[in-house]
Amino acid sequence: MAEKIVLYTKDRSLKKELSGQLPRGYSLERPDKTPVQSIVFYDLDSMRSGGIKELSENNPVVALTKHRHTETVMEAVSYGAYEVIQRPVKKDSLARLLDELISFRQEITETIDMTDPFPAPTCAIVGNSPIIMDVCKKLARLSQVEVPVLVTGETGTGKELIAEAIAQLSSRFGKPFVVVNCAAVPEALLESELFGFEKGSFTGAVAPKEGMLKIADGGCVFFDEVGELPLSLQGKLLRFLQTQTFYPIGSTKELQVDVRVISATNRNLSAMVREGKFREDLYHRIRVTTIEIPPLRERKKDFIPLIHFFLDRYRHTAQRQIKGISKAFLKKLVSYDWPGNIRELENNIRSAIALSKAHYLTTFELKGIEAHVRQAQTPEETIAAAVVPYLKNAIEKKEKNIYDRLIGEIDRAALQYILSHTHDNQSEAARLLGINRLTLRKKLQG
Known part of the structure; x- marks a missing residue:
């Protein structure tokens, strides 16, 4: 069954132009009645741009124009257009945009509602983990x-x-x-x-x-x-x-x-x-x-209350009412390492709200963190990722006693961390490492 695109235009030539560029599986329809979540094409050159506002409440709207004025583009976006494309329409660009719109529409079918006000936190840090x-x-x-x-x-x-x-x-x-x-x-x-x-x-x-x-x-x-x-x-x-x-x-x-x-x-x-x-x-x-204070990557159960908290704080800045997030949005946030922790999460939520193109925040507003999504690693893979580059560098420099130097570096890092964790309690540090206290002291002195 063909995917229907509702076309708003008074220019007959536009329908002919689009029909020749649409990928297989798509068809143009008259705007007799626009179903919710239909893809809408809107001709800025023959229709009032203000009409986009109502249509974009429940549908992704693509505005089209022959003009190359920034004012036209900015006006369409301010009314809620998902994208603005220039005529004549290019077939490859149109196909990519339609693929994106289908993915976008599919993503917002699975959402998490956050319309209720977030309860006032009883602690300085939001979360319940x-x-x-x-x-x-x-x-x-x-x-x-x-x-x-x-x-x-x-x-x-x-x-x-x-x-x-x-x-x-x-x-x-x-x-x-x-x-x-x-x-x-x-x-x-x-x-x-x-x-x-x-x-x-x-x-x-x-x-x-x-x-x-x-x-x-x-x-x-x-x-x-x-x-x-x-x-x-x-x-x-x-x-x-x-x-x-x-x-x-x-x-x-x-x-x-x-x-x-x-x-x-x-x-x-x-x-x-x-x-x-x-x-x-x-x-x-x-x-x-x-x-x-634990880092955000160790607080997976706190993501929903944190997102809800920041959504309540900044939803008034959105172009449209933000009702919640897509499940894919949450999954992407949880899979990221968050080196900047809560501050970085807050900034990304604010950015997503400002860039939102629907009533729910989606992964399409999170493209800035795409390159940094963490791939799950086993502890062995994590250690290897740190050790192998060190060995390669030592071999290239033709260093001697590589093994002793490597073990020394690992010892130093491990001892610094474990002593910090135990607040310099050497007995507890030795117990956690599985060595006796005398061995620990020798390592610290060496």
Whole structure:
């Protein structure tokens, strides 16, 4: 049975032109009654472009025009046209477009409805997977005790949200929450931003200024990306953490404050300590307790609530009402690795909403992540993918003792990760690795 295309035109020559270019299996129909989800061709040169708006509510509309003006194209798209093609129509281009439209129409037959408002999340992180439930329980406990907290996790996982939630659930709710981005403030300015300064203490200090620590008095100070803190400032911060006192630059008067310190990093601080890039005493001061935020790729069960949450947040920006997503859309999101985690997911949802061509988000709005979809690998394949390039490079360079060097690199990486995971508990690290503690110590010393 031929696939029917409904043609809206007052130009008889267009029907003749299209009939000669349509692939086999398609036929043109008059617009007596347009069934839902029919493919519609709309002649911009003989019909009002505003007519596209109503038709595109339930049908993919392809606009056609002889003109090569950007205004015509933009107007058609703003009314909801799926695509705009120039006349004369090329047979190959038309065939590719029709194949895409059939796939698009097929995809939105299997959808997940998300029209109901998303329930307000009870935790700082949206989701209901067991791993997120554990994070939320730990967050609730730590908010009730006055100890420094180190929040760890990859970039984009929501570390600042966790820090804010700890402050809001604590007795310091409503008090200042001051963010110090250790990576964003230039090293030369960081000390004056933290501690403040007196008038005339350096060139340009025309008036005294309170530092962030003074502004945070009574509340919380959040050191974001604390791993980027320069060594020259780490000692001064350590003294503040020990005494809650500091001297503004150029002042002889010591100030006392009452602040709770929360820090966050995506770096491996224990490895930085061993490399001499981060003070060990400061490391132990800021990580009295820790919360590790899992990466998005380990939270497969949270994708639907996360998508629903962002859909509710941004659906007002869409050209048409967004009712939900296709099942293929969800499958594609789950199969991706998400190196940028929640932040990257949020941006992709926003982009898909802005580019949506139907009432449901589809994979046709996710072409930007197509090249990065992860192929499932066994643990053995993953290890081989890392080791083989190393061996090839060593052989090409005619290096010696390749085996010993390879084992040394693997040992180093494994020990760094396992010690970070166990928070430098060597007994637990040895147990997880299946070796005795003496062997572990020898490897660390070697």
